[in-house]
Amino acid sequence: MPRRLANRATLVAIASTAAVAAASTAAPAHDRAAVASGDVAPYTTPRTGVITNSGVTGRAMIITPTAAEHSIVRLHAKGLAPDQEYGVHVHFGACLEYQGHFQYQVPGPFTRDNEAWLDLIANSAGHAHDQVKVPRLDLTARALSIVIHARANPDRAPGQPGPRIACADLDPHA
Numbered sequence: 030m031p032r033r034l035a036n037r038a039t040l041v042a043i044a045s046t047a048a049v050a051a052a053s054t055a056a057p058a059h060d061r062a063a064v065a066s067g068d069v070a071p072y073t074t075p076r077t078g079v080i081t082n083s084g085v086t087g088r089a090m091i092i093t094p095t096a097a098e099h100s101i102v103r104l105h106a107k108g109l110a111p112d113q114e115y116g117v118h119v120h121f122g123a124c125l126e127y128q129g130h131f132q133y134q135v136p137g138p139f140t141r142d143n144e145a146w147l148d149l150i151a152n153s154a155g156h157a158h159d160q161v162k163v164p165r166l167d168l169t170a171r172a173l174s175i176v177i178h179a180r181a182n183p184d185r186a187p188g189q190p191g192p193r194i195a196c197a198d199l200d201p202h203a
């Protein structure tokens with residue numbers, strides 16, 4: 030998958046650049062990249078469109094390098110059904126605000142290009158990870174979260190991603 034290989038190479042490049050910057054100028058971390066991260070947890074409050082107590086946990090992170098035109102969205106999860114695929118999106122607002130998909134153009138099309146999507150494909154142990162390079166996300170403009178849905182994204186399998194099964198609030202930090 031060229032997209033994933035490119036993304037992984039980009040992350041390595043960012044890490045290398047950061048290491049060089051740290052050695053030569055000792056610049057504070059927030060001068061190199063903005064980072065927001067959080068733990069993935071199951072929903073516990075019953076609600077329409079939500080599956081509670083899915084047992085899915087993990088860690089989510091968005092990295093926005095200073096002055097870059099892109100961000101990296103990264104997700105690890107476990108507790109998934111073996112060999113099953115799950116659609117994931119960056120959503121506006123906190124997990125318990127149940128807002129819709131983050132969109133670059135609002136309102137705009139519900140597409141991978143206008144939103145920030147990931148695809149989790151669980152291994153036989155129910156673990157999965159994905160990382161994507163997307164157009165720049167401003168991590169301080171408004172709250173963001175990452176939502177894992179019960180089924181695959183619509184451009185990868187018939188149907189819709191379905192109910193939410195787990196979520197991470199993304200807290201910006203320096």
Ligand SMILES: [Cu+2]
Pocket residue numbers: 117118119120130176178
């Ligand atoms: Cu979603």
